[in-house]
Amino acid sequence: MKMLMKNNYIILLLPFFFMLLNSKTAAQEDSVKSEEVVKLKYYNENNSMQYLVTENYLKIGKKLEPLNNKPFQLYLDSVAAENFIAKLTTDKSGKAKSFLPTTLKTIWDASPVHKFIAVVPGKEDETVAELEITKAKIQIDTASADGVRSITVQVTKYENGEWLPANEVEMKVGIQRLGSILSAGDEPTYTTDSSGTVTVEVTRDSLPGDAKGNIILAAKVEDNDMLGNLLVEKNVGWGVPTTYDTNFFEQRTLWSTRFKTPLWLLFMAYSIVFTVWGTLIYLIFQLIKIKKLGKSASV
């Protein structure tokens, strides 16, 4: 009884305890600074397609919360009607993608360096994010000497009307894999030298490729301050031809679907069920016979 009383007291006290806890966590949440962040990212793929990604999220402490359905307007170099790139709204992941319209051709061609500006519609004088990018190209080439394969990547930037080598550019060079690039050499990343070049000796032998042994080489510059994101790809026949074994999925096993029940199990189950239920159905007929016999006896 004493124990029970004690327990009841604890139960009585619990709500207070929880209230205390809640107010404490609430207070903590208030003290954490939250900050809205707008980020612009520039992408250049295979020296041709280029686009901008606008990211919008709320930074609460260390946590990032994507902001959905927020409108922005992007401009090239200056906020003016003729410099207008796109109007966008962020999606569920707080992101939006925009391309440069053809109307900007003259402005784009005029300068090697461009600034992308993001503003909130209606508040055009207030820049919420900007990004400066130098036009750049990335080339990939392969070589094979004495049985050693190598990949050469060159990055060039547009300066003073010509394409000059870009040095000190960090990049990944390797084989395109699910969601990432598997480095072709021993280093995770490589940096261009004064000629804007990276040469990577391929140390990955016998990587599985597609049915013909093709693999995709890729060089990728990520979030470079000057050049943005660059990607170039090349298809080579360096892989081991691999055909996928779908046999395991087609098997009749205990974990297969009901359409692939093992034959021995089907045989056993059906033979037992048919024997037993066959007999039972026979017995039902016997019962019907008894019934008929009864009726004829009464006549």
Next chain:
Amino acid sequence: MENLTSLSSQQITRDLVPQKFGRRGMIWTGILIIICLIGIYAYYRQLKNGLVVTNMRDYVSWGIYISNFVFFVAISLVGSLITAIFRLSNIHWSTPLTRIAEIIAVSAITFASIIIIVDMGRPERLLNILLHGRLQSPIIWDVIVIGTYFFISVLLLYIPMLPDLKIMNEQKNITPGWIKRGYKFWGGFWKGTKEQFKISNRAIIILSIMIIPVAFSIHTVTSWLFATTYRPGWDSTNFGAYFVSGAFLVGAGGVVVAMYVFRRYYHLEKYITEKHFDRMGKALVLLAFLYLYFNINEYLVPAFKMKKPEEAHLTQLFAGEFAPLFWFAIVVGMVIPVIVLLTKKGRKPLPMFVVGIMVVVGAWFKRYLIVTPTLLHPFLPMQDVPQSYKHYFPSWEEWAIAMGSLAGALLIITFFVRIFPIIPIHETIEEQKEVTDEKVTSQPQLKEKENFIPVTTGGLLAKRQ
């Protein structure tokens, strides 16, 4: 059954026709209905709020419902024991007990099916079992064998009852009218002709043969629901035999309890005699020993090795949280019954009744111990979950539903007894004739022996005609 010799067929019939509920019968039925209604209300709450009303959580994801299911499947095995095995071995003393055993089997298997539906998270998708059934799953095997066993049990209850339905049809003053119409519908065609007897006797023998492997299957397959997993305490090649032996014991215990109750309240002392108790007592001793043997086998061997995953489970059972229940199930459910029933006095009706209850209650807890403690000892430690996930004790809704299902099974039996003769009238009359005939023609000493001499099924058939 010498005390039957002085009875005429009319006397037997008068003694054995179903009687209306007395005051006590009404109270009993009323209590059962109330328990069922509470269970139904609890199930309504479960349907509304989800299985969250139970105390099952991700670790103990099977609780009292499943142990109750196993209990029902276990007790239903008795139908095959008494009816089929005794019938086939020509053991005549069990004749008055056959129908008791069969109705226990039918009501238990009915509620086994109901309780398994109660355990489902989405009972409205029950039909998926037919639409998308996968023969690889032991659950589908269980659905098939339980369905089959139910069907055979119903036939084995019904066919031997045909002659009794004729007798009931001949009775006057049967009220209410729907019962009388029921007799006519179900048994009106039975005239008791030679051909009818011939067919029905053959059908009974076929059923008796068939029900034995099916009964072993329901038990074995139910044990496989556990034994096909990797979990300590379930991962055993011995599980089928262990379950079957346990089922025989609890089933026989259940029959003993029913025998006592029916004998007492329907004044059947002339039909269910002390000799029946004595013999059932001996059978119980054998079955308790058998189950004890399988228990020792099941616990001693892993305990000898004490593999790491088994260790926590076994120590919890032997000396931990579940020790009181575990030793209760072993001592009260097996050891004490053996000791009591080994004495001649212990096989008298009243001590047998008490022992029967001990066996049944012990067996109920035993099923709980088979299901729950294992789930509390997973391979990876129980971490990173709310505190309530690490323990299990059934909620009131679970108790209400489990008790409601037990009450429901008893209710089926109670209504059955109200409508149909619980002791086979026709067979009792026939047997009495035989006994009388033998008394005239043979020496009295032989009679006792005769009951235990196995004769061929053909012999049985010949006698029935």
Next chain:
Amino acid sequence: MSCNCNKEEGCGSNNSRREFLLTGLLATMAAVGCSDEKTPFTPQEEVALSGQKVKLLSVDGEIIEVDKAFLKPIPDLPTLTNSDERKGIPGKKFVMVIDLSRCKNLKKCQSACNHMHFVHPGQSWIKIYSMQDSEHSAPYWQPTTCMHCDEPPCVKVCPVDATFKRQDGIVSIDSDRCIGCRFCMAACPYSTRVFNWEEPVMPEEVSKQHYSCETSVPQKKGTVGKCDFCPDMVRKGELPHCVSACPNGVFMFGDMNEDSVTNGAETFRFSDLIKDKSGYRLMEDLGTKPSVYYLPPVNRSFPYETGIENQAAEDLHHH
């Protein structure tokens, strides 16, 4: 968010209705005549093309044409039927490597996973265990996902094909099929499955969605849920939520057929990684053949103690 991802031959290249991101793109570029290189590869990412072309400005100031579908941050994927979801992605065999030497029980994986899948509060699809194999061995943190076994005991016992093995190796759940018998939970030796004991809590627009076996959303009352290896993310060319949420790169995800795994920042050749760091699988003796490999907690980035504050006191030091 990067639009490029793995490319591979033979995944539906003869499908005229569905084209692929770069093929479609390069083909149009070639037609406009501004591409210096014609690559025949096809990325694994499928895109539902709108058929409408939009003119855009290229890096060189050229004008190229792109399908309107690519204007979205994540192009719309073709709608999958239940039978597509049950078959899985052809040619893939997903694998995960969990590096125990990098885990300090931050539980970022867990919260990201729970958040994205609307897992019921208190339950989680990823659990982080405080493990200690024997009395004198060192404790370590062990995150567990679903092991996506190649001999899945849970799939074996399912009576209605509600949980199934796909050709890409993923063990998935169809919550519209599940009857809630919980046999799979009893059968799983890794205790990875959770049950929706009550109506799951989630915003109305989520609960109204049609259930997908790939997103495992929305979870439904009375059915079983578990880690699904996020095939929806893979189809978008992204990594599972736990992989991208982990700041220490504990989780590495990839395709066994490509022999590569990545945590986003680093990419390893799977076979080398497993060989060099002695990778192993949990409970190998049970014969379940998991798709999740562990790297032993050697040369640790953080001492075990740094993770203690995130674990309930009674959950520490388990043998």
